[in-house]
Amino acid sequence: MSQSNIELLAKDLNAQGGVYCPNPKADMKLWNSHPKVYLDVAHTGEAKCPYCGTVYTLKTGEHFSGQH
Template sequence: MNSAQENPVIHITPHDLPLHCAGPKNETWNGHPRVFLPIQSNSRIECPYCGSVYQLDGEAGGHH
């Protein structure tokens, strides 16, 4: 059994772009800096600060 806690995948749509993360459920005073994540169409990306995993369901279009 894996003892490491895994973060659930957060599903987003092209409407949610550009994608940024400021930490999962953190108050402003204890969250990490807002970082923009360069997600590709129909793919996943992990936040380097907190490990949140985002899944883009759709085409990224003109967003970076």
């Protein structure tokens, strides 16, 4: 499976600072996806999905405040 890197803005993260994979930003289709997994992006600035290897990174200069 090809690994991709998805750059996120702070507004793309949920209130806890994370995203779920599979994610629409990764252009994943429901029929070829894996179980839904929560990835904490805000804590370290990036997270890698253990199923598909997609890496979600917070765009340079973006800051997550935990408030939307």
